[in-house]
Amino acid sequence: MLNPKQFAAFALMAVAATGSPAAAQLRVVATTPDLASLAREIGGSTVSATALAKPTEDPHFVDAKPSHIVTLNRADALIEGGAELELGWLPPLLENSRNAKISAGAPGRIVASQGIRMMEIPAAFDRSKGDVHAMGNPHFLIDPLNAKIIARQIASRFSQIDPKSAASYRANLARFNARLDLKVAEWQKQLAPYRGARIVTYHKDFVYFAPRFGLSIVESLEPKPGISPSPAHLASVIRKMKATNAHVILVQPFQNRRTAETVARQTGAAVLNVSQQPGARPNTGTYFDMMDNLVNTLAGALRTQ
Numbered sequence: 458m459l460n461p462k463q464f465a466a467f468a469l470m471a472v473a474a475t476g477s478p479a480a481a482q483l484r485v486v487a488t489t490p491d492l493a494s495l496a497r498e499i500g501g502s503t504v505s506a507t508a509l510a511k512p513t514e515d516p517h518f519v520d521a522k523p524s525h526i527v528t529l530n531r532a533d534a535l536i537e538g539g540a541e542l543e544l545g546w547l548p549p550l551l552e553n554s555r556n557a558k559i560s561a562g563a564p565g566r567i568v569a570s571q572g573i574r575m576m577e578i579p580a581a582f583d584r585s586k587g588d589v590h591a592m593g594n595p596h597f598l599i600d601p602l603n604a605k606i607i608a609r610q611i612a613s614r615f616s617q618i619d620p621k622s623a624a625s626y627r628a629n630l631a632r633f634n635a636r637l638d639l640k641v642a643e644w645q646k647q648l649a650p651y652r653g654a655r656i657v658t659y660h661k662d663f664v665y666f667a668p669r670f671g672l673s674i675v676e677s678l679e680p681k682p683g684i685s686p687s688p689a690h691l692a693s694v695i696r697k698m699k700a701t702n703a704h705v706i707l708v709q710p711f712q713n714r715r716t717a718e719t720v721a722r723q724t725g726a727a728v729l730n731v732s733q734q735p736g737a738r739p740n741t742g743t744y745f746d747m748m749d750n751l752v753n754t755l756a757g758a759l760r761t762q
């Protein structure tokens with residue numbers, strides 16, 4: 458018989474030899490919280506998923522930290538949006554992380570944009586002007602049917618790098634798809650009364666969302682993605698909003714709400730605090746919660762017009 462002290466020592470040795478249950482999990486790093494949420498849906502208890510970007514950070518301009526390098530160094534898989542969404546901050550972190558498991562082309566490197574039908578691919582592009590959508594619009598995850606495509610890719614890659622849990626990933630994917638189908642029907646129903654409603658966004662970040670739910674984006678406050686609103690452009694937005702009867706402006710946490718409020722004052726529009734990232738708004742820890750919050754906020758504002 459071991460006394461309690463000896464037992465504790467043996468337990469520690471056993472943990473060191475086999476790895477604790479937590480260490481046995483697949484370590485997944487996502488660039489943004491929406492991708493981390495999908496990783497959790499598909500990975501379940503088999504993976505631990507963290508996001509590099511905070512929910513309230515602009516995914517184009519994340520504040521890169523030394524701790525991100527450590528996180529990437531220990532990762533078994535990395536999920537990025539791709540289409541140059543993270544171009545401004547991810548490459549140097551990756552270079553410093555020196556982790557072959559997540560290097561370009563490795564099974565552990567998951568690029569969400571692969572498999573997505575990209576919108577707004579520019580015919581000509583001039584990065585020097587500050588435009589940040591060189592490869593097309595990278596904010597595709599806000600269309601839940603794109604979430605389905607990405608979830609499938611995640612499940613397939615998780616199965617490839619962790620074959621012993623493939624059945625679990627397959628089951629989680631099936632459950633995710635079934636739930637998403639129900640929720641999409643629910644969200645469609647909620648927004649159906651406002652089919653054709655005209656909305657304005659700060660950045661071009663809802664171009665995949667609007668057609669899915671029958672809404673029409675008449676303008677963005679930014680003249681081009683990543684380029685600050687100019688007075689001349691805002692004047693033209695105001696004219697267009699009045700001409701098209703647009704009464705809603707969507708603003709994410711990292712965007713300039715005061716600019717939106719200036720436009721709203723002159724058009725009688727409502728400025729809505731929304732987010733595409735789980736966790737940015739209260740009680741929105743998952744992709745489903747985030748979409749619920751977005752649809753509820755939008756439907757609520759359109760109802761009162």
Ligand SMILES: [Zn+2]
Pocket residue numbers: 517589590595596660661662682
């Ligand atoms: Zn963008």
